[in-house]
Amino acid sequence: MPQVPLSWLAEWVDLPAGATTTAAGALEVAADLARVGLEDEGLQGASVTGPLVVGRVVSLAPEEHKNGKTINWCAVDVGPLNDADADRHPTVPRGIVCGAHNFAAGDHVIVALPGAVLPGPFPIAARKTYGHVSDGMICSARELGIGTDGAGIIVLADPVEPGTDAIALLGLGEQTLEINVTPDRGYCFSLRGVAREYSHATGAAFRDPALLDVSAPTGEGFAVELADDAPLRGRPGADRFVARIVRGVAASTPSPAWMQRRLTQAGMRPISLAVDVTNYVMLELGQPLHAYDLAGLTGPIVVRRARAGEKLVTLDDVERALDPEDLLITDDGGARVLGLAGVMGGASSEVSGTTTDLLIEGAHFDPVTIARTSRRHKLASEASRRFERGVDPALPPAAVQRVIDLLIAHGGGTSDAAGTDVDERAAIAPVELPVDLPSRIVGVEYTPETVREVLAQIGCTVHGQTRHEGTDVLTVSAPSWRPDLTAPIDLVEEVARLRGYDLIPSVLPAAPSGRGLTPSQRLRRSVARSLAESGLVEVLTYPFVSPTIHDSFGLASDDPRRRAARLANPLSDEHPEMRTSLLATLVEAARINIGRGASDLALFEVGLVTRPVPGAAPAGRPGIEHRPSDDELARLRAAVPPQPRHVAGLFAGNAEPAGWWGPGRRADHTDAIAAVQRIATLAGVDLTVVADPDHAPWHPGRCARFTLADGTLVGHAGELNPKVLVALDLPARAAAFEVDLDVLLGAAPTDPRQGAPLSTFPLAKEDIALVVDASVPAAEVFAAVRDGGGDLVEELRLFDVFTGPQVGEGKKSLAFSLRLRAGDRTLTAEDAIAVREAAVAEAGLRVGAVLRG
Template sequence: MKFTLSWLKNYVSLDGLTADQLADRLTMLGLEVDAVRKLYEGLEGIVTAKVLSVAPHPNADRLSLCEVEVGDEVIPIVCGAPNVRAGLVTAIARPGVCLPDGHKIKKAKVRGQVSMGMLCSWRELGISEDHSGIMELDSGLDSGLSLAEVLDLDDTMVEVDLTPNRSDCASVIGIAREVAGFTRQKITPPVTEIPELDGSGLDFSVTIEEPELCPRYTARKLTGVVIQPSPWWLQRQLMAVGMRPINNIVDITNFVMLEYGQPLHAFDFQKLGGQSIIVRRPEENEKTFTTLDTVERPLTPDMLMICDAERPVAVAGVMGGLDSEVTDTTTEILLESACFDPVSIRRTARKLNLPSEASYRFERGVDPNGVDYAMERAVRLMCELADAEVVAGGVDEYPGKKELLQLDCRVQRVNEFLGIALSAEETADYLRSIEFEVVDRGAGVLGVTVPSFRV
């Protein structure tokens, strides 16, 4: 599980904690920290630049001669990027600057023309793997500004090696909850209220034929969706934890999955046959299924599928299908947030040799009572970042709803296990700090209600 300090700070204060101190405290809580890494180092000296003019290189067909503004200076640059053009604001490394890979930029002559630096791609600066051209920044930026400051790149990534029993920490909010516990704070979740989804007045339906494998399934429809690149803040957070930005809709589902620990999936509504979702096993004639990665995969009768009225459209909890994916022409979306049986997902992912961020979380168990909160968070972001309008209401099928687990906690027994002396009041305080409900039954016994995220 990877997260950044800037992301974590959205939900809990880290005042007074350095990255190393945070790592030590998390490790002592049983969340072993594997890595603490400062991000985007080596960008000192990389600044913004504005291309003023572009002309063909007289001695090379694929090169351009550029006049580039850097602060108060205008300098010549030879550039081979296909997207270089007048008016473009990008990043430049001047002579004497070292790139993150150690390459030192020098004044040079390229096919007889002087070049006073290099216009840089995202990959050359170690920010992402995009090497299709030089960086394209906000056209309103001044030249000569520190790139690290402009893009807010001063951040630290922390990686935690989770044990299988701590699926509640496979999310940034889960980590924040633990930090809030030992710093005696309350987390600030992005969603505190959710609408009722009673399934009425909709032009789509959801049927769960295998309730033991799908204890909860929620769905909402959004219209007027505009598919476009995500804003920089969203792309930056995803890239910082090793995920590649795709488009605003896919990025939002990935962001919320990492934030809440709840995988989501967006279907192109127009591609769903019969305007319905059926959660079932494959039928006898359904032998293969083509997933989003364009691979045709064999199906077995024990696998759980998400289907429309005509065919499967996703491998439940593992990966979506090619025929219902969101594309640049998508304008209507059916958004899924669901809970699936961990054993079933683990078996399917192994058989298909298809591990994914979604299956990683479903295999360990997701919070069944958090499904609708993740849904609401994603809906709000899609309305904000994709100009979408959410259709009132939605479907929330919850056949597997269970009462929260209640336990008696004997304080003396706890102390014997830990080898320390805690009072009943102290024990209750520690449990409440990580969102357990506790009542004192007297005689050294606490009544404890286990929250649903401790699956």
């Protein structure tokens, strides 16, 4: 986010009184900029109070203390503020303890004397430390709030008289505004752009710093070739390159104090005259620039794409392997790489302490090319931030001239009369804007005069007006500094922005009539609501898993759930796959909750799983030069793996808490099975339930398999395998279910359900207890009794399960209650006995059940 020193901004646009020195005035400027879309992120300045002065180090004596730290005991001359001697003459330097070691006797430093307050707030007072009374503090940039360097104190390059007010010298009383710039407003990464926007917001006079007297070259300068043989999206990587030479410059000397102060206020570290001047002009105009040591260049300069195997050591001393998409600045006819275009220069052409002759580069590069290079090499720079948002292609000549003027003014030297300007810019395509479009889109009446006025205000040129289908249409060319204005809707936004977003009324649109939720949507909501009402808590988990979850679940090597879609760019390298079951992420949520002390859990989730199809054709990668064709879109859609919607739940700990009412009840496999049956009842689907002894991650003897009448698998429920619970660090006897909700919803009846007529005849009751082998599932006995009882059975319920010596070894007793009713008559005792006998007989035939004696 750009930091805007308001004293610098005031050079190019008229600011209200007090804006540069008071917080109230700065906030007024921030409010004006916010009206045109530049929101402030913070305000800096005026956080230091004096006395803060310049001091000259008279002497310093290093002292090593018993804690191992070496300090300097310094005598510092602070002019009129020196300690008074016995005759009250201010001649005795201040004694100050300093832990930094980047200065020497004779250096001029910044001294905070007792009574000063530094950012924090941090009041300064005379205090005893390391065996001395330190009468003040020698300050670093971080301690003054003007930089991040806290390792060494500030040493002034341009000495001034000791005792000089450092607050004024460093501009610490000046306000700096930090603003937030949206990606489409790259021109506001400069003082020029912010000043223009402030002028739009307030009508204040704007003075364009780019309006310079740029002398035309008198001859051919340093040879430059634009040789991009692999442009992206049909746009060359570079379409303009300006190069000028300045000779005899003291390039490595420090820049003037005022320039260093402004760079520091803007968040940049002063380095040397050549570097500081190019950074200063970049901040001022928005054009990134680069200075080369002319002695190290061999012409011509060639701008080209990288070749396979090429490498470059950039200015940060990192060797980088280059990609064929990278745009490079090269010399010697393209043989030697000088830098990554628009991102960072190379170490080989860096300005050094012996540099006197410079070649100044100002170029315009393709935003997409620069953005890709910056991200590919994880190398964000001030230059790349601007180029990837769009830089004014008309700026390079003026920006280079401004650099040369500053270099000559502060470093001496002369500029060559000859220069280079390779200009291959394409013409800006005009935009056709119906003059009533802003009113129709925004809902505010904008007159044609208002629309024309706004277009002129932002720098657009209106070439003419035509009539099309009864509407006046303006032909508009955007200014060179607004590459974001490419469509009519962009111009509509500018009209709304500059005429005030606050004038747009808040009108609630009338809701169109619709058909409401689909049956599937209603049923999905009912499932979630029913599970929540029965005591489960809904969670939402990320659908990314580690491949190790398949091993933790004990899945067989050929289990289709092991076949997962792997992400090319996962959020975490530890979770690179899309889940193939909801339980894979639900168990992670359970572990987190249990780790935080929630020992009793009942969780559920409704979400998508990804089930890749083996042998599916890859989608390919369509180009970005044009819209994908219908065939390419069809291949993309076909390559997307199926993503069915599942519902899953997990139970651990107690289902019913213990208390004075009793010992409570532990959740078990029956809770998971009951949850699936509840879901099926909501859907109106009858499920077949059978035991499944071999389906991970469930317990071999406590797992139920649910299918439709045609055998289609719906899901599983039961107790999780003890080995799985150990592997996942979950409580013993935890239970779970997972159901394919799409399959269940697909089988749900589409016709509205009809209520059965209520019988007015009385109810008859019968109870039976059947003894079967212990291995026989209760569901099979239940189905046999229900089918044998016939239509007179209104309700059938299993109310007791008993095992013991009374029923025999390897046997169990299942007790059922039958509620019988006829719709046309009162049942007799004979009717009830007949139903009872038929149910017992059917159970005997199917599962070998006998009536318990």
